[in-house]
Structure formats: structure tokens, C-alpha cells
Amino acid sequence: MTTSEHIEHSEHIDSDTGKLGMWLFLFTELFLFGGLFIVYAVMRSKYAADFHHAALELNVLIGATNTVVLLVSSMTVAMSLTAIQQKQKNLAIGLIFITLILAGVFMVNKYFEWGHKISLHLYPGSEVMKTLPHGEIMFFGLYYMMTGLHALHVIIGGILLTIVMMRISSGKINQEHYLLQENGALYWHLVDLIWIFLFPLLYLIT
Amino acid sequence: MKNHDNHISSYMLNWTVLLVLLMLTTISILAIKMHLGAYTVALALILASIKVTIVLTYFMHLKFENTMLRLMVGGVFLLFAIVIAITFTDYYFR
Incomplete structure (x- = not known):
């Protein structure tokens, strides 16, 4: 009896430390993007007029659509955790599947957005770009860097959630053991958090 | 690896949080359209900070x-x- 209680106790600690480790990783992610936000802020105050002009090129509708897509996907992944805690296995799988579809929608939007800009020769190193004022080159450089790094996180988050979905389906993640799902959800929320700041900074403030 | 006495957020709470986040997004887009000049940046960043706090508190379960x-x-x-x-x-x- 004493032994089993002891095991229960140490397992409890494991779950907490596993989550703590994820949070520590998320902190490093915050500073990774934070560095870019600081560069953006300083460059924006230095080249205010150029940034204003360049930001007009961005499509607010696509940006807003992707904001809504990520917010809804954040909710579905949070709900999948509720589902697994309440033993609703199929619902949990379904909700993660919807999250993955929304991640796909986000990436397709991004593809059209970047594709349009590249067709206008607005990409780092193009001949058109070289003729632009220094501040506009800076804006587009930061735009591609920040949204590109963010899109990379969307892809990684998608892969992570696919693994989570497969483990729920095989029963490795269940009502008792769902640390990986919690951490996958935390990662996905981080992707959402970063976009919440990217959207107003790049698309709205012109 | 066993998860114990974790708080379970209800579906209703998740819906409500999403609704609030979407409302704040709409407000920030409308506010930009109104051209508030120097206050635009500040307002956009304050609204984004509120949204981030809500996501951290409820979706990321920090409250619990x-x-x-x-x-x-x-x-x-x-x-x-x-x-x-x-x-x-x-x-x-x-």
C-alpha cells in the first residue's frame, strides 16, 4: 500500500516537471521572436514613413482571416484536452483533426499571400526590391523573416499535433496520461500568441 | 506521467474565451480604420496584450x-x- 502511494506521488511530480520543461522551452521561443520584435520596433521608429508605405502592400483581409483561423484552432486544441480528460476519445481526435485542417488553411493563405508578393518581385534580393528606399527593404526583410519563422512554427506544431492524434488513437494518450497532448497544446497556443502580436504590428499599424 | 487533480475547462468556457478574443480582434481592426493617429499603435498593442493575457490564462490553463x-x-x-x-x-x- 505504501509502495503504491509512493509511485503515485512520483508520477505526479513527473507530469508537473514535464509541463515545466515545456514552459521553459516556450520562454526561449518568446525571446527568439522578442528579438525580432525589438528590431522591428527600432527600425520602425527610424524609418516611419517607409514602414507606413510598405505596410500598405499587405492584405489586411488575409491577415484578419488567418487571425480568426488561429484563434479558432487554439480553441479546438484546448477543447481536445477537455475531451481527453472526460474520456471522449473520438471527440478529442476529431478536435485535433479540425486544428490540423485549420493549420492547413493558415498555410494555404500564407502561400497565396507570399506568392502574390513574389509575383510582384517583392522578395529579398529582387531587382525591384533594390530600387526601394532603405526602410521599405527593411520592412519586407522583417516581414519575410517574422512570418516565415512563424510559419515554420505552424508546420512544427502541425507535426507535433499529428503525433498526438496518432497516440490518442492508439491509446497511448488517455484520460490518465496526456502530458504530451498538454505540451503539444501549449506549443500550439504559443504559435497563436505570436501571431496575436504579428498581426497588428505588420498588417494593422500603417 | 500520470496527470492528477487537473482542472478540466468546460467547453462553454472555451467558447466564451474564443468569443471574447474574436470581439477584441474586431475592435482592433475597427479602431485602426478610425485613424486615431498617435494612439493607434498604443491601442493596437494594448488590445494585443489583453488577448495574449486571456490566451495564457484560459487556453494555456495558467489560472489553474x-x-x-x-x-x-x-x-x-x-x-x-x-x-x-x-x-x-x-x-x-x-
Whole structure:
């Protein structure tokens, strides 16, 4: 009896430390993007007029659509955790599947957005770009860097959630053991958090 | 690896949080369209900060986590704010 209680106790600690480790990783992610936000802020105050002009090129509708897509996907992944805690296995799988579809929608939007800009020769190193004022080159450089790094996180988050979905389906993640799902959800929320700041900074403030 | 006595957020709470987040998004887009001049940036960043706090509190379950984790997250965001403040002080007064 004493032994089993002891095991229960140490397992409890494991779950907490596993989550703590994820949070520590998320902190490093915050500073990774934070560095870019600081560069953006300083460059924006230095080249205010150029940034204003360049930001007009961005499509607010696509940006807003992707904001809504990520917010809804954040909710579905949070709900999948509720589902697994309440033993609703199929619902949990379904909700993660919807999250993955929304991640796909986000990436397709991004593809059209970047594709349009590249067709206008607005990409780092193009001949058109070289003729632009220094501040506009800076804006587009930061735009591609920040949204590109963010899109990379969307892809990684998608892969992570696919693994989570497969483990729920095989029963490795269940009502008792769902640390990986919690951490996958935390990662996905981080992707959402970063976009919440990217959207107003790049698309709205012109 | 067993998860014990974790708070279970209801579906209703998740829906409500999403609704609030979508409302705040709409407000920030409408506010930009009104051309508030110098206040636009400040307003957009304040609204984004409120949204981030809501996601951290409810979707990321910080409200239901232990005090140590909450203090850590708060501390890191404070550190981040200090880094930004120092960078700007350095930039404007050099």
C-alpha cells in the first residue's frame, strides 16, 4: 500500500516537471521572436514613413482571416484536452483533426499571400526590391523573416499535433496520461500568441 | 506521467474565451480604420496584450496552475518588458 502511494506521488511530480520543461522551452521561443520584435520596433521608429508605405502592400483581409483561423484552432486544441480528460476519445481526435485542417488553411493563405508578393518581385534580393528606399527593404526583410519563422512554427506544431492524434488513437494518450497532448497544446497556443502580436504590428499599424 | 487533480475547462468556457478574443480582434481592426493617429499603435498593442493575457490564462490553463509556474511566466514577461525598455532607452539617448 505504501509502495503504491509512493509511485503515485512520483508520477505526479513527473507530469508537473514535464509541463515545466515545456514552459521553459516556450520562454526561449518568446525571446527568439522578442528579438525580432525589438528590431522591428527600432527600425520602425527610424524609418516611419517607409514602414507606413510598405505596410500598405499587405492584405489586411488575409491577415484578419488567418487571425480568426488561429484563434479558432487554439480553441479546438484546448477543447481536445477537455475531451481527453472526460474520456471522449473520438471527440478529442476529431478536435485535433479540425486544428490540423485549420493549420492547413493558415498555410494555404500564407502561400497565396507570399506568392502574390513574389509575383510582384517583392522578395529579398529582387531587382525591384533594390530600387526601394532603405526602410521599405527593411520592412519586407522583417516581414519575410517574422512570418516565415512563424510559419515554420505552424508546420512544427502541425507535426507535433499529428503525433498526438496518432497516440490518442492508439491509446497511448488517455484520460490518465496526456502530458504530451498538454505540451503539444501549449506549443500550439504559443504559435497563436505570436501571431496575436504579428498581426497588428505588420498588417494593422500603417 | 500520470496527470492528477487537473482542472478540466468546460467547453462553454472555451467558447466564451474564443468569443471574447474574436470581439477584441474586431475592435482592433475597427479602431485602426478610425485613424486615431498617435494612439493607434498604443491601442493596437494594448488590445494585443489583453488577448495574449486571456490566451495564457484560459487556453494555456495558467489560472489553474500552481503559483510557482504562474510567477515564472509573469517574471519572464516582466524580464521581456525590461529588455524592451532598456533597448529603447539606449536607442533614444545614445
